Amino acid sequence: MIARVVHAKAKESFMAASVTHPGVYVEETFSLRLTVSSGQTAVTAFIGDFAGLPTGGVRVNDWLDFTKLADQGAKGEVRQALEPVLKGYFRNGGGHCYLVSTAGSTLGEALEAVTALGDVTILVAPGLWSQAAKSAGEWARALTGWAADNKAMAILHTDRDHTPDQASTAVDAWDLDERVRPFAAVYYPWLQQTADTEPVVPSGAVAGAWTAVDRDRGVWKAPANIVLRGITGPLHTATDTDQGAHLNLNFIRTFPSAGTLIWGARTRSETDEWRYIPIRRLVSVVERDIQAALRFAAFEPNTAPTWELVRAAVDNYLHGLWRQGALQGNTLQEAYFVQVGKDITMTENDIAAGRLILKAGLATMRPGEFITLQFTQETAQA
Structure with a gap:
């Protein structure tokens, strides 16, 4: 819950709508938002x-x-x-x-x-x-x-x-x-x-x-x-x-x-997936950034609205990386995917136990060939 204190000499549009006499007014608004922020990569x-x-x-x-x-x-x-x-x-x-x-x-x-x-x-x-x-x-x-x-x-x-x-x-x-x-x-x-x-x-x-x-x-x-x-x-x-x-x-x-x-x-490394420095570092950055953002879910119910909030935030984050050229592919479908939900990434037992499980795939080498990451966050039980 966010409480906003507004002085009587606030913007004219606000005054016209809700202010009838001088004083201090409190407007309460609620907004649950989640974003995945990019952290520092080279410290x-x-x-x-x-x-x-x-x-x-x-x-x-x-x-x-x-x-x-x-x-x-x-x-x-x-x-x-x-x-x-x-x-x-x-x-x-x-x-x-x-x-x-x-x-x-x-x-x-x-x-x-x-x-x-x-x-x-x-x-x-x-x-x-x-x-x-x-x-x-x-x-x-x-x-x-x-x-x-x-x-x-x-x-x-x-x-x-x-x-x-x-x-x-x-x-x-x-x-x-x-x-x-x-x-x-x-x-x-x-x-x-x-x-x-x-x-x-x-x-x-x-x-x-x-x-x-x-x-x-x-x-x-x-x-x-x-x-x-x-x-x-x-x-x-x-x-x-x-x-x-x-x-x-x-x-x-x-x-x-x-x-x-x-x-x-x-x-x-001698494996195809991890042979090159930028691929390993990019995936590490994505893991750190998403894990940091998912911590908010520890106190949210493990229900569909929370899943959609998480999916949208991670999708927006990966879309930004794709637009910057970090991921391969001419289309979003070729570049990455984000999955979360009942019978998609979680079973009934997972949900009952308060485990929110997210899967994300990144095309780092070739379009449509994904390195898949799985994130599990303990949440408030549904």
Whole structure:
């Protein structure tokens, strides 16, 4: 119920209809509306041994924010560990991010802090290879597992001196489970950054480029064939043969008259559905947005009016994505579907138990071939 207080000097049309003498008038209106809002798609958390930072993480809005943070107190470690990485991140379009330290805590505790932040969708570990290869594998599995559980992505990288063959072998040795493989992307090689003498990991600049693509085009646009700013070139040169032989890596390459480009957009998955970064990220975004909107149904009766409200809101949301070019198909029927209702997605037992079940299909690769998502929301029982 929404109560609206209207002063006697309100709009003339309202006065003519309902105001007969000076005073304060209350008009009560009721409107149950549901919309599916688009959340942020590219919020990065940089995680590592950053001594001196708060254990719960600190937000950094831009490069100036970082320099102020690094200059406060005895935080030379922060500047040393993060300045080259964040320089590449912000130069290439990165937005607000978080710095989450494992200093004085475990990696698991740091990931719990990332969860508590609430809006992180990308994980980057600049010091992934600062210890032995075994440690890199443990970190890669932990970060990718968190990403899978939270519909996010882990942007990972190979070691500084790896050749393409060594990099590919090292990444395979992580032995990522197929459940989590779609939520990880690996980049090769390290980069030479303008005005820096030491090479830098590629994941910071890549995360910035992902953010810029999301902002300018949309999460469904492949983050590839993108010029990296502030980069003089990759540390190691790769060829078409290297790239063809190592499909588990996303290469960064320099081309004549084009500059240094991100030249790959693959996840670690080998399945057709989840092989490409924009498909996995788009579906994750849709899941997060719809799940957030469905929370309203927890206190609504599990009846036909509620189902229609939900169906219309999700249909409107997916229609908007289709109009922006996120989904395949020349018609709505080819691009997506939304289903909810008795004997459609729910049985009598589901309804009696207060389970509202929605199914949505997205044509992300070919028109009429859908990735189907199912959402279940506990509601007030009918």
